[in-house]
Amino acid sequence: MPLYKKWSSFNKDNVLSETDAYGVYELGDSNGKIVYIGHGRIRNRLNSHFLSGRDPIPRVSLYRAEVVGSKERAEQRERAEIRAYMRSNYGVCPAYNKRLG
Numbered sequence: 001m002p003l004y005k006k007w008s009s010f011n012k013d014n015v016l017s018e019t020d021a022y023g024v025y026e027l028g029d030s031n032g033k034i035v036y037i038g039h040g041r042i043r044n045r046l047n048s049h050f051l052s053g054r055d056p057i058p059r060v061s062l063y064r065a066e067v068v069g070s071k072e073r074a075e076q077r078e079r080a081e082i083r084a085y086m087r088s089n090y091g092v093c094p095a096y097n098k099r100l101g
Contacts, residue, residue: 003081005064007032010049010056018043018065024077025065027057027096034085035059036096039078042067059095 003026008014020043027036027049038045042065049057068074085094
């Protein structure tokens with residue numbers, strides 16, 4: 001069950017306008033290919049993906065996030081998203097995910 005949210009430009013202004021509620025998020029490259037799936041307090045976790053607090057990590061241009069309400073639900077949703085990604089990508093995790101949730 002993928003995130004059915006619209007991609008947003010991954011920049012500080014957009015990230016700072018996000019909620020800090022628990023949720024799951026995806027980071028994507030400029031073509032919308034998912035490179036990372038994560039969970040946690042959305043604004044805080046998205047902010048952690050900026051190098052030196054200013055520049056996004058390499059290859060990340062887009063993001064989308066979904067609020068799920070609790071830490072436990074966010075962890076479950078992240079694992080489900082990674083598994084779904086792996087099923088449709090021949091068992092390979094997103095580029096920046098080194099392990100399954």
